[in-house]
Amino acid sequence: MSQNQTENTTQPESLVQIRGLYKKFNISGDFLDQLKFKGGKIVREQEHVHAINGVSLDVHKGEALCVVGESGCGKSTVARTVMGLLTPSGGTISYRGERIDHLDDKALLPYRKKMQMIFQNPYASLNPRMTIGQTLEEPVRLHNPDWNAQQVRDKVHEVMFSVGIDPSWADRFAHEFSGGQRQRISIARALAVDPEFIVADEPISALDVSIQAQVLNLLMDAQEKRNLTYLFITHDLAVVEHFGTRVAVMYLGSLCELAPTKTLFATPRHPYTKALLSAIPRLQDDRPEPIKLTGEVPTPVNLPSGCVFHGRCPYVTDRCKQEIPKLITTSEGGQVACHAVEEGRI
């Protein structure tokens, strides 16, 4: 498995660097909606959803970095920001040391060939008015403008074949395929430009369980054959255990814990990771009771002060309520953002 390769190397080469990433969305509507009448005065009020709050991540070359977390924790936003679909509100994103956030479309084009994305919903990610041949030819033509028609066709046949779609079906439309086949086609589209880094935003969560395994194996095959690096967004912990080299756990737009997969599953450090992992259903009699967290995830519009998890954490102290914890390296080789771990309380 490719997992061991990167674990053994001492200084893994970092492909994508995310440093102090912030993203907030304005939800207060247009200018007239923002005006409020308060205490006899008209004031302008703006509200934001704080989707990502200071996330720093390194994606190492050749690894599959899984980002997990519950709905609304900002994992998809991280993926879309890395791909340049969203502009970050703060922080930087670098690819092989070059800053790529805030680049315009033209300057991003060479990076588009290196970085591709696979989307969540196979029913929405293919243009219904284009045949899959056209869908696959488009990126090849765009990124290889000097290729002739035969070369383009050969490339399309090659990627279709490699994802297990018969190349003779190229003149069919997306609606003629099943969900699993469509997801293969969108994987083929991402592979068509020979990228080295692929962001996969919950690529299997919309598929049947039986198809999930096939698509996952296809992704792992492609990683081996084409030397790919993945940033894999998911909420399925079983997939993470099977697929990930390292795992990043997110909660409410912040990174809680980042550790190699085996370490994380064996010895989770952050209280949230512990609760998350204990919630995996397992066929074991002697397993401990799942940790039941109290309360609900706070709204990302008004973020809690200090550690975002402090309202639900069983080890909360006054420091947690005031100070935002920084990522610290643990003895097991992972990183965790928790005051209790830093102070040695857990």
Next chain:
Amino acid sequence: MTTQSQNKLPEPTPSAWQRFKDSNIGHSFIRDRVAQISFTIFLGYVIMALFAPLIAPFDPYDPNQIDIMNSELPPSWDAENGDEQFWLGTDAQGRDLWSTILYGTRISLTIGICAVLLQATIGIIIGLIAGYRGGRVDSLLMRFADVQLSFSTMMVAIIVLAIFQASFGTELYQELAMTMLILVIGIAEWPQYARTIRASVLAEKKKEYIDAARVMGLGPIRIMFRHILPNTLSPILVISTVQVANAIISEASLSFLGLGMPVSQPSLGSLISSGFEYIFSGAWWITVIPGVILVVLVLVMNMLGDWLRDVLNPKLYKG
């Protein structure tokens, strides 16, 4: 790597006619008598317009074929005064009414279709930009559309055409009448398209295939025209049929008011208008026959538009 789903080969590609018959729109067309009749009549109009010079027994534009002595002859079924030569009678200038109607239909349809093409071009471009760019550009363009919509088409057309006629003289106006009508009707009605397209673009651009196209590195123009536009064609098709009918009505109204096609090159509207003075002297056919032709044309187009809207609207889809 093989999958179960792959082993199932889809059936061979059916022929174009078979695909039309199996499609939702074809299925509905075969069931819907009103749509069939409307479409047949509309096709008849199109053939009349296209082959007018071949069908028409006389050339109404050729002064040599017009004899003023033949003016105001009733249709041929009027045994007393009717003339075998002119089966729908003649107008006040002695032109064969049937030939004039054929040529008039041609002019009306041309103006209607060209004006709608112009509307569609302006409206689609503005709607795509407003919907795709969003933000300030969207607000600005849509306020323009609101301003344009707050003036009625007829009012704008009457003012523009009257000013043009007054400042450049009737002679030049008559030469340019067709172009002017197309321009005025085309420009006055673009917000209809812009609004419809913008609404569809807003729905489409949230879908992941647009994100996929952006991730691929495609430029905004290519995304707008290659990816979004083909997916917004159904509403365009629906409003186009209704808008052609509207444009024909606008042209007829303007011609009736004396601001449209000149008498020497009459459209259906100016034909109705020219006959209007003679209606009380008993020459009813000069107004009534082109009137019926016009009403049927507009009715048929509206029915086709209604039918298309019902078929293409998934919310009204009935098994």
